[in-house]
Amino acid sequence: MARERNEQFEALLKEAGWSRAQAASAFIRVASENNLxxxxxxxxxxxxxxxxxHEPSGQAPIIMCEALSRRLRRVVTTSEAGFTASNSPAQGALDxxxxxxxxxxxxxxxxxxxDRRSLLRGGVYSAAALALPAESWWVEMAKEPPSAERKDTQRVGRGDVESVREMTLAFSRMDQQRGGGHGRTALVEYLRSDVARYLVGQFPDGVVRRDMYSAAAEGAYLSGWMAFDNGExxxxQPYFALGLxxxxxxxDAPLSGHILRxxxxxxxxxxxxxxxxxxSTASIAGHRYEAATPRERALLGVVHARCLAATGANRLAAKTLVRAEDDLRSAHDGIKEPSRTFFFGEASLAHETACTLRDLDDRKGAINQFxxxxxxxxxxxxxxxxxxLGYLGATxxxxGNVExxxxxxxxxxxxxxxxxxxxxxxxRVVEMRQLLSPYRRRGIPAAVELETRAADYLRTVD
Structure with missing residues (x-):
């Protein structure tokens, strides 16, 4: 039986102005970017x-739709493209x-x-989904929703909010110590069970309701950060969007800024x-920066400085770094900071400053800050x-400081x-081996020894 031509996909290619070869090249760029x-x-x-x-197999429909989304500057779903493959479950969070x-x-x-997690991992990082909603969306989201009193829902109070915040902080401390590959599933289980039930509970007032949503947002953000740290x-991306x-x-404008950062x-x-x-520009806009505490303003600012440096705005990047240093300097014990910034102090500012200086090609300054x-x-x-340490060694x-x-x-x-x-x-270990390669071939003892140790380590984790 003859196959039916996919006119929906063909129309999208025509709208994109792509030949078949150009579509294939765009597909490969997305696949390579996501290590597929x-x-x-x-x-x-x-x-x-x-x-x-013919139906594209595996993750090909999602990759092709991401390539089209970038070209057309809107989200293209697999159904819109005429593919029978289901959309990634992540799209609900990204929409x-x-x-x-x-x-x-x-x-x-x-x-x-x-059995279903492969559907989530079957997605790709979507540059098209990075377009933020209009200002009207933020205003509408912050409105008090209509109350729906139900006898079977639990009462949620201030203590429940603090419990969620304490649990999230515990996971955050573990992430800083062990990395995002340790414990994230337990955090997701907590969000999906306890926190989800709190969010549909009965609140004594709007303040507690908003605080619970804020606490849940921090948990979702942290799950996203742990996945990011683990290279997932x-x-x-969808957990960051959910947190937002x-x-x-x-x-919560400052928390929105923190997640955008x-x-x-x-x-x-x-x-x-x-x-x-x-x-990063959105992260420091309006109340996201103005209502934030000094420590959080410093964190927002230093990441913005890195983005400015990466795009060649060197003078503005340097100026933004100075402001971030001033913000952190103004933080003191008398100011109550959100728990999400517990890790950001002199060492963190120095790390981000070093990354910015490195991108500004000030390697000596970067080495000093690292x-x-x-x-x-x-x-x-x-x-x-x-x-x-990995970045310091690379710099x-x-x-030329090999030893x-x-x-x-x-x-x-x-x-x-x-x-x-x-x-x-x-x-950083993978990068280490790549940068050591020419010195290893020259027989430099320290490079040979380190290469052997790095290769042994990577074999144990791959």
């Missing part, structure tokens, strides 16, 4: 087969029209189900510099310590071997 190496062989013939009615409670239920249940970008929806429903950080790491700058971060960071932040070797870099990188492996489960830290 099994899909980097796609050619014009594959696209032509899809137009002719600003979907209620956050529905998104939490769908995202959490899929993430926790071993396709999972991190919950924060908007709470009317994290989204900018992730986008920056993925090399989407202009998108990162858009997100060193300052290493010296001032406490033992409770083992994951971040390993990442900082040292870039200026010094080897000593630094040896300390990275010391930290990793003590039980750090972090994709970002692991990537």
């Amino acid at each position: 190496t099994d899909y980097t062989h796609i050619a014009r013939q594959h696209v032509q087969h899809w137009v002719a009615g 600003w029209r979907i209620d956050p409670l529905i998104a939490l239920n769908d995202l959490g249940s899929t993430d926790l189900d071993p 970008h396709d999972i991190a 929806k919950l924060a908007a429903r709470a009317g 994290a989204m900018a950080h992730q986008t920056l790491d993925l090399g989407l510099y202009n998108k990162a700058l858009e997100l 060193g300052r971060s290493v010296r001032t960071r406490g033992v409770a932040f083992k994951r971040t310590h390993a990442v900082t 040292q070797i870039s200026v 010094e870099a080897c000593t630094t990188w040896s300390r990275v492996l010391d930290a990793m071997e003590e039980g750090v489960y972090s994709g970002r830290a692991r990537q």
Whole structure:
């Protein structure tokens, strides 16, 4: 029986102004960006087969739709493209029209189900979904929803809010110590069960309701951050979006800024510099910055400085760094800071400042700041310590200090071997091997020894 031509897909290609070969090239870019190496062989013939009615297999429909979404500057779903593959469950969280409670239920249940989790991981990081909603959306989300008194719902009070905040802080401390690959599933279980029930409970007043939504938003944000740290970008993105929806429903502008800052950080790491700058600019807009505490303003500011440096706005980046330092300097014990900023102090500011200076090609300044971060960071932040050391070693070797870099990188492996489960830290070990390769071939003893140790470590975690 003859196949029916996929006229919907063909119309989208025409709207994009793409030939079959151009569509294949765009597909490969998205696949490569998401480390989906099994899909980097796609050619014009594959696209032509899809137009002719053959169904793309595996994750190919989602990859193709992401490529089209970027080109057309709107979200293109698999059904719109005429593919029978179901959309990723992450799309509910990424769609600003979907209620956050529905998104939490769908995202959490899929993430926790071993048989369905592959659907979530079958997505890709969506640059098209980074477009933020209009100002009217934020205003509408912050409105008090109509009350729905039900006898079977539990009463939720101030103590329940504090319980959620304390639990989230405990997971956050564990993340700083062990990395995002340790304990995230337990956090998702807590969000999907206890926190989801609180959100549909009976509140004594609007203040407690908003505070509970804010506490839930921090938990969703943290789940996204842990996934990001573990290199699971396709999972991190919908949790960040879910956290942003919950924060908007709470009317919590500073928390919204904090989550936008994290989204900018992730986008920056993925090399989407202009998108990162858009997100970081949004993170410091209006009350998101003005209503934030000094420590949080410093965190927002330093990530914005990194995004400015990455996009070539060097003078403004330097000015923004100075302001971030001033903000952190104005933080003191008399000011009550949100628990989500407990980790951001002198060491963290130095780390982010070093990254900015490195991107400004001030390698000497970057080395000094990375060193300052290493010296001032406490033992409770083992994951971040390993990442900082990794960056420090890479910067040292870039200026020819090979022996010094080897000593630094040896300390990275010391930290990793003590039980750090972090994709970002692991990537520093991969980068280490790449940068050491020419020196290993020359037979430099320190490089040879470190390469052997790094290879042994990666074999144990792969």
